[in-house]
Amino acid sequence: MTAFTVGYFVGSLARNSINRKLAHALVRLAPAELQLREIPIGELPLYSYDHDADYPPAGRALKAAIAGVDAVLFVTPEYNRSIPGALKNAIDWASRPWGQNSFARKPSATIGTSPGKIGTAVGQQHLKSILSFCNSPQMNAIEAYIEFTPGLITDDGEVTVASTAEFLANYMREFHGYITRVYTALPRTAT
Numbered sequence: 100m101t102a103f104t105v106g107y108f109v110g111s112l113a114r115n116s117i118n119r120k121l122a123h124a125l126v127r128l129a130p131a132e133l134q135l136r137e138i139p140i141g142e143l144p145l146y147s148y149d150h151d152a153d154y155p156p157a158g159r160a161l162k163a164a165i166a167g168v169d170a171v172l173f174v175t176p177e178y179n180r181s182i183p184g185a186l187k188n189a190i191d192w193a194s195r196p197w198g199q200n201s202f203a204r205k206p207s208a209t210i211g212t213s214p215g216k217i218g219t220a221v222g223q224q225h226l227k228s229i230l231s232f233c234n235s236p237q238m239n240a241i242e243a244y245i246e247f248t249p250g251l252i253t254d255d256g257e258v259t260v261a262s263t264a265e266f267l268a269n270y271m272r273e274f275h276g277y278i279t280r281v282y283t284a285l286p287r288t289a290t
């Protein structure tokens with residue numbers, strides 16, 4: 100199997116984020132052919148197109164980080180039935196300046212967890228819509244809306260329920276297969 104690098108975004112800035120725990124779990128459960136690294140979003144100022152002529156270091160670092168990976172993975176909470184402002188801000192930074200959209204043709208997948216029963220489903224639909232506009236080929240299936248029950252994932256990413264661990268491991272195997280198919284159909288040398 101071909102190896103790929105995956106940059107992951109955690110949509111939450113909270114110290115005890117359950118989505119960060121989920122991200123840690125995904126790092127542990129991913130197949131060896133996926134090398135995951137976080138793309139941080141917490142230091143970005145609020146985006147304005149006034150910055151387009153001269154991106155600040157945090158904006159440049161974000162775009163360089165995305166350019167340096169084969170695919171991106173969004174691990175995000177749902178806030179008010181959408182995505183957190185911090186994540187939207189990061190996507191806005193990465194999508195600009197006009198003509199230099201970092202997500203164009205970059206394969207992506209979304210996943211999230213919430214204490215609620217629908218486990219970020221509505222927020223992820225918003226995210227999928229944004230990523231469509233950003234021209235990112237997205238893994239449509241399998242979907243992953245994880246209801247976070249107390250103790251489900253430890254701080255360092257150990258999943259305590261075997262069926263959930265298997266589901267998440269399979270999700271990452273599916274993502275590997277999806278990235279492979281995208282780059283088979285659209286080799287990186289093609290324009």
Ligand SMILES: Cc1cc2nc3c(=O)[nH]c(=O)nc-3n(C[C@H](O)[C@H](O)[C@H](O)COP(=O)(O)O)c2cc1C
Nearest residue numbers: 111113116117118119176177178179180213214215
């Ligand atoms: C501003 C705000 C809005 C929220 N809106 C939703 C929501 O729409 N759906 C939901 O399931 N949970 C919602 N929650 C609860 C979050 O799912 C919960 O706080 C969860 O821990 C957030 O994930 P995180 O710990 O990774 O930040 C909201 C929480 C906050 C702070």
